[in-house]
Amino acid sequence: MWNSLRTDAPAGLVAGVTAYRAGDGDLVHAYVARPEGPGPFPGVVLAHHMPGWDELYREFARRFADHGYTAICPDLYCRTGHGDPDDVAAAARADGGLDDGLVVADLVAARDWLRALPTANGRVGVFGTCSGGRHALLAASRAGGFDAVADLWGGGVVAAPDELTPRRPVSVLDYTAGLDAPLLGLFGDQDQHPTPELVDRHEEELRKHGKEYEFHRYAGAGHGFFYYHRAAYRPESAMDGWAKVLDFFGRHLTTGS
Amino acid sequence: MCTNISETVPAAGAAKGGAGWFPVTAANVGFDHAVGSRFDHALLLDFADPSRGPSARVAVELDLETGRALVAALQSVIEAAERSGAPV
Numbered sequence: 001m002w003n004s005l006r007t008d009a010p011a012g013l014v015a016g017v018t019a020y021r022a023g024d025g026d027l028v029h030a031y032v033a034r035p036e037g038p039g040p041f042p043g044v045v046l047a048h049h050m051p052g053w054d055e056l057y058r059e060f061a062r063r064f065a066d067h068g069y070t071a072i073c074p075d076l077y078c079r080t081g082h083g084d085p086d087d088v089a090a091a092a093r094a095d096g097g098l099d100d101g102l103v104v105a106d107l108v109a110a111r112d113w114l115r116a117l118p119t120a121n122g123r124v125g126v127f128g129t130c131s132g133g134r135h136a137l138l139a140a141s142r143a144g145g146f147d148a149v150a151d152l153w154g155g156g157v158v159a160a161p162d163e164l165t166p167r168r169p170v171s172v173l174d175y176t177a178g179l180d181a182p183l184l185g186l187f188g189d190q191d192q193h194p195t196p197e198l199v200d201r202h203e204e205e206l207r208k209h210g211k212e213y214e215f216h217r218y219a220g221a222g223h224g225f226f227y228y229h230r231a232a233y234r235p236e237s238a239m240d241g242w243a244k245v246l247d248f249f250g251r252h253l254t255t256g257s
Numbered sequence: 258m259c260t261n262i263s264e265t266v267p268a269a270g271a272a273k274g275g276a277g278w279f280p281v282t283a284a285n286v287g288f289d290h291a292v293g294s295r296f297d298h299a300l301l302l303d304f305a306d307p308s309r310g311p312s313a314r315v316a317v318e319l320d321l322e323t324g325r326a327l328v329a330a331l332q333s334v335i336e337a338a339e340r341s342g343a344p345v
Contacts, residue, residue, distance in 0.1 A: 050259040051290055083312035086292050090303050091311035093263050094285040130290075131259040155259050165261070193259070223297070232297060 002243055005066075012036035013065040015058075020113045022074065023105020029075040030110065031058050033065035039119030042253035045110045045146075046073035047103070047128030047135040052089035053077055056227065060127075067246055069253070070117060072110045076103055076135075098131075099167040100138060107139040111146060123147040123253040125181075127245065130155065130224060134172055137183065141175035148252035150184045150245050153223055155193035158201050176205045183213040184248040186241045188221030188234075216244055260298065263287040272304040272315040279313055282306045294318040 005011065015033035022028035031053070035041060044064045048057040053075040064071035080092045092098065111124045125148035128136035133154025140149035156163065159171035183206070187199050194202070199215065206213045218225065218237040225234040226241060268284040281304045291299040293316070300321060305314035319327065 051292060081311045083310055086316070087311040087314060089292075090285065090301070090314060090316060091305075091307065093261075093287055093289065093301075094265050094283070094303065094305070094307075096263070097261050134259075156261075168261075230297075231295060 001246060002239060010036065011066070013062065015062055015065065020072070020074070020110065022078075022109050023102055023107075026079065028078040028106060029053075030113075031061050031073045031075075032071065033058075033061040034070040034119065035065055035068055037119075039070075039117075040121035041068060041070045041119050042121050042147075042249070043070045043072070043111070043114030043117075043124040044249065044253075045107050045114065045124060045126045045136075045139075046071055047107055047126065047132035047139070048073055048076060049128070049130035049132045050089060050093070051130075052085035052092075054085035054089075056229070063242075064127075064249075069249070070114055070119065072114055074106050074110050076106060096165075097167055098135075100135075100142075100169070103135050104139045104143050107135065108143045108145065111139075121254070125149060125249050125253050127152075127249075129153060129226065133157075137179075138172050138175065140181050140183070141172060141179040144178055144180040146181045148184070148249055149179075149181050150186075150248060152186045152226065152241070152245075153188060153191055153194065155191075155223070157194060158198045173202060173205050176209050176211065179206075179209070179211050182248075182252055183211065184245065185213065185215040186244065187215065187217050188223060188225050188237070189217050189219050190222035193223065214248070216241070260287075260289045262289060263301075268304065270304070274313070274315050279309060280306050281315075282308065285314075291318050292316075296320060300324040 019027045020030050057073050061071040061073045077088045077092045114124050126136040126146045127150040129152040133151040137151040140146045157172045221234040221237040224232040226238045265285045268281045270281045271278050272281045283305050285303040287301040299318040302317040303314045
């Protein structure tokens with residue numbers, strides 16, 4: 001829960017960039033933030049959004065660490081090159097975007113990297129917003145093996161045939177049967193991608209397959225309502241959303257400690 | 258939303274960025290999340306030289322109305338240039 005810290009508790013954390021052996025064997029940069037101390041700590045893999053491996057996601061990682069998680073955020077654009085996050089994201093977009101299979105492999109490798117830490121409690125969730133929400137759900141559904149997944153306004157989960165591409169060849173919805181972790185979804189009712197109707201369709205598929213999930217929808221919010229640097233920011237919805245993410249991961253990831 | 262709307266065309270020319278002029282070998286046109294403008298989504302125009310890395314680009318974000326006006330102006334100027342007979 002937000003601001004639930006004890007004022008007399010130690011609050012140190014360690015954060016920085018490392019490199020890990022990613023899905024195809026490449027060394028890929030990752031931002032890692034973890035609490036000081038021996039643990040055991042649950043883990044969270046962060047799938048960054050389309051605007052890139054940016055300052056916002058480094059803040060997200062540190063927020064999870066502040067709340068007792070070891071967080072790893074791989075640079076999914078690492079193979080594209082380096083520079084300002086804006087420039088790298090633009091280059092990745094011009095290159096046709098990320099390949100679903102490679103993203104899943106990178107996120108699974110990050111999960112396994114977390115589980116191998118001596119400070120790990122063995123339980124790992126995956127979190128993402130926007131395209132990262134879709135990638136988080138894709139990894140948890142196509143590969144499995146995560147203990148919880150948080151999809152925040154992931155667009156393209158329900159994809160029409162004409163939205164599929166060689167790099168995104170299958171609608172994430174079609175992997176629903178393979179989802180083996182509880183799912184949290186946060187959505188804005190003003191969002192156009194996904195629209196409330198597409199979220200309804202996703203829920204229908206989850207119910208059909210008997211999946212454990214909880215969706216929360218925010219009436220006055222649109223796409224990206226956590227992003228305090230954009231006009232889309234909705235502070236009340238964002239704070240409630242963060243509380244729901246931390247409560248959800250707390251219930252599903254800390255039980256093994 | 259992440260639209261993934263993007264097209265790239267080969268380009269011949271030059272652009273001036275923070276480090277001065279550089280050759281332009283690609284023009285990227287997209288419509289997706291805006292970064293530097295106030296829009297949720299914008300036309301994203303990059304004049305780039307990918308061989309020099311992701312930072313070798315001049316980026317512009319425009320709304321759709323400006324994009325249409327720009328297309329019309331480009332067409333008009335191209336036609337005038339061809340009528341003029343002046344060499345490129």
